[in-house]
Amino acid sequence: MPSKLVVIGNGMAGMRCVEEIVKRQPGHFKITVFGAESRPNYNRILLSKVLQGESRFEDIILHSLDWYQEHEVQLHSGEQVVRIDPEQRMIHTASGIQTGYDVLIIATGSVPFIPPIPGSDKKGVISFRSMEDCQIMTEYASQYRRAAVIGGGLLGLEAARGLLHLGMEAHVVHNASYLMNRQLDALSAGMLQQELEQQGMIFHLNRNTLKITGATRAQGLRFDQGDRLAADLIVMAVGIRPHIRLAEQAGIQTGRAILVDDLMQTSELGIYAIGECAEHRGISYGLVAPLYEQAQVLAAHLCEQPTAGYQGSIPYSQLKISGVHVFSIGDIQAPEAEDIVQQYDGVRRTYRRVLATRGSISGAILYGETAEGAALVEAVRRGQSAEEWLAANSTDAHASMNPADAAAIALSPHSVVCACNAVTKCKILDTMTNLQLETADEVREHTRASGSCGGCRPTVEALVRCHAAGITESAPVATEHAPVAEEIPAICSCTSLSHEGLRLQIHQQGWQTPAEVRQQLNWKTADGCLKCLPAIHYYLNTRRLIQSANLEYFPTDIAEMEIDHRLLENRYHVSGNLAQHTWTNTMPDAAVSSFMSNSLSASLLLYADPALLQQLPDSGDLLQQLYSRWQIIVPAVPLQLAAAVHSDGPVGVLLYDLAVCSSPAGWEIYAGGSSIGSFRRAELIAQMDSFHEAIRLLSLCIHYYYEQSDYGEPVWQWLERTSLPNVREQILNRYYEQHSKSGMEGAISHEHDENAVPFLQRTM
Known part of the structure; x- marks a missing residue:
């Protein structure tokens, strides 16, 4: 029994x-x-x-x-x-x-630690530990505006980011001089604070809470320095x-x-x-x-099976906030620890610090690029000598590679990539080979790697890229005589063409149908597959639109254009007033939507601050014209545009794909923001004198993105692939060309302000 x-x-x-x-x-x-x-x-x-x-x-x-x-x-x-x-x-x-x-x-x-602060038993004071806590936060967010999180560690910052997502104003109260003070140093913590402030968090450092105020429920905090903070919800995140x-x-x-x-x-x-x-x-x-x-x-x-027993673990920390990559291992505050590497890149916003104690690797901080974390966990676990580590990491063998790929390749076959689920590098590679896996999500499904805390996701993605390229153990060394070209993966097994190759072929040829494309390009699978078919449809339609549109705007009359109308049955919806318009492109054809509904359905949202329509009387007409012109777009991915009189912080227009907002010097055009999956702040493209010219430049940016983007590629990835300086140059050249032809007034601001020229040059 x-x-x-x-x-x-x-x-x-x-x-x-x-x-x-x-x-x-x-x-x-x-x-x-x-x-x-x-x-x-x-x-x-x-x-x-x-x-x-x-x-x-x-x-x-x-x-x-x-x-x-x-x-x-x-x-x-x-x-x-x-x-x-x-x-x-x-x-x-x-x-x-x-x-x-x-x-x-x-x-x-464990249970949340609730510090003995007077008023901590009031209604509206909760912890962040269970699904019920998440539900309470959601309920409060529907009724109240401001939340305060007590605790600037991992849990507190993650809770604050969630409250921002719920639409609340998130204040973080921390009793130390910088965030995550147990895991980070002052420099990396400052980088983290700046990034989170751009996302919308508000910080109160070096603050000790004396009391939670409010008669019947929590209404705020009173600090030891005498100042107060009003808040409708108090989240305790100070430990367990x-x-x-x-x-x-x-x-x-x-x-x-x-x-x-x-x-x-x-x-x-x-x-x-x-x-x-x-x-x-x-x-x-x-x-x-x-x-x-x-x-x-x-x-x-x-189960009466052999085991050496539990010998202890090497704990490490990773912040789980989209778009923010932070890794820390070991006691980085230990007085006997010595720096052997400390690198800061203010342009790329990366930081790397590795420490050794008595000659062995004992701790590290990574910010911005964290794929090296798995290798550092292994180094700390086995007490690798600092001399050996430096020798292994000073080689130029991977100098030409993506740092994440180089770190993944440098891992030994039996290195643990996913510590949460004890998944090694060789387990991931063997599973990919045996099951013909092609994505990090497939790896997670079959091995659990990156399926728990998600901290090893960058390493798993790097291994997927390296496996596809056939490089898993050592990277090729680039030499002056034999430069190494980066291999671009094919769209799918039906063809050897990449997205860029397919796009160029379709845009240069006169092919009219997907079947013709597959026949002319010698498709291995006659009918194609779920990966390539949507891409073929997309590139055919972008070619037709580009050939029919002038460079300034997309045309208003789409009836005469040769467009696959299954993609353009637009449903025009206006919510409220002219301030917000949304188009959703759908495909009623069941035969097409059966395999493309999730791929080619797309929405275009343009938001304009209502104050814009009041301060610029003619802006409403201009935006209305743009709505009618832009609504025919079926972008590579759902595309969000924004225009505002003033920048409402990075959680506003600067988290949109493309945005126009005012500044003291004129109007600024931004591109590459994201609030879906990966939070990113948009990059400045240019600065214009007038709103009209800013919209004109924005149109050129949309047009260029439409020409050059791969199917399924969001604006921020397109900018990374094509490089921001190149995009600026192409768009501004087109603008200058139009301006010289039309003799328009109100050009880019350097025509009126000599100081603007160096500014634009510095950003390019």
Whole structure:
């Protein structure tokens, strides 16, 4: 008869152990799991992604209810265990359930630390620990405007970013002089603060909260310096405490957490503890990678399989905010640590600092480019000598490569890429080869790499690129006589052409139909596939539009143009007044939409601050003309445009693909902003004297993007690929050409201001 295994805690640590057990010895235990939350097991690390709108709750579920049933694991969700009886080997729940056990695993995790601040028990004061907390924040965001997050560490910053996404004004209160002061130094923290301020966060550093104000509910904070901050929601994000009450009441030995040995055994025979509630060799870990390592050790032990026991982990930190890449490992504040590398690039906004203690790599900070993080974790883990590390990283072998690709290639085959799920480099490469995987998402699905905290995603993406290029162990060395050309991947297996190659072929030839394109270009698969068919349709239509349009604007009369009208059945929608217009291009043809509906459906949004229409009387007519001209666009991806009298901060117009906003010197045109998936601030293209000329230049920018973009390529990626200086030059040249032909007045501002010329030159 199977032994009875009871797990208290339906979280990441306990369920990873259960998963390992049923994988190693299915049927060996009769398993019962008690979870305090009324939900299946989910990835708590990714709650910030849910709050930031990048994932749904369903996306972060680790074990569905069907999984429990399939593996005969009995789950009691919403059941709080209130007592452990070691003598009777029995557990008791709040609802009266009594269950006996042969083996008991305590995986109760931790609870948020709520500092003893007067007023912390008021309504409107919450922590950020569970899905329920996310729901409360969402509810408050629908009613209130301002939130304050107490804590400028990882959790606090991720909570603040989620509140920004919900539309709240997010203030971060931190008691240190700079953010993430345990993981970063002052320089990297300053870079991080500047980036987050551009996203909209407001910081109050060196502040200690004396009191949470408000009569019936929280209404703000009062600081020790006498100043106050009004806030409708207070989020506590100052740390966690191991949840050890059950163990203490049962007489199990505890310190800061439940004391365990290398096999995760507690002081009571048959009772084990793993995760945030466990203390091993004086350390209680609050990161996911150590929790999973403990789960593997305990599963092997319980299944009577060989294990060396748990030897401790090397914790590291990565911030989970889109568009912000921060990595930290080791004690970077240790007085005995010495810098062996410190590099700062103010133009590329990157920072790299590596430290050594007594001659061995002991810590590092990476900002901006973090793909090297996996290699640094390995170096710290094995205590690599600083001399060896410097020798390996000073070679010019990868000088011509993308830094992320070079770091991925430099990893040894058995290096752990995803510490959360113990996935090695060779496991990823072997799986890609055997299953013919082509994307990082496919790798995640089949190996779990990057599926937990997401910190290793840059390394996984780099390995995918290197695998596609056939370079996985060593990079080619570029020489003066034999320069190495970067290999551009094909669109799909139907052709050897890249997106750029296909676009150039279609734009240069007179082919009219997708079938003709496939025939003339010797498509390997006669009917094409889901990857290439939408791209062919897209490039055919861009050629027709480009040939029919003049360089200033897209034409208003599309009836005479030879366009695939399945792509241009536009539905014109006006919400409110002229301030906002949205077009959605749809394809009613079921035969086409069956494989292209997600690819070629696109929306074009142009937003104009209502104040613009009041301050510039003729701007409404101009914008209306542009609406009618731009609505025929079926862009490479959904495209967002914005125009505003004043810049409403980076969370406003500067997070749009293309934007026009006023400045003290005139009107500025920006490109490459993003608020979807990857938060990026738009780059300045040029500065104009008048709003009319700014819109004219914006039209040229749209036209150039339409000509040169690959299918599925957002504006920010297009700018990275073609380079911002090149885009500026091309657009301004076109503008000058039009200006010289038309003799227009009100040209680029340097015609009226000599100081503007150096400004434009500096930006190019």
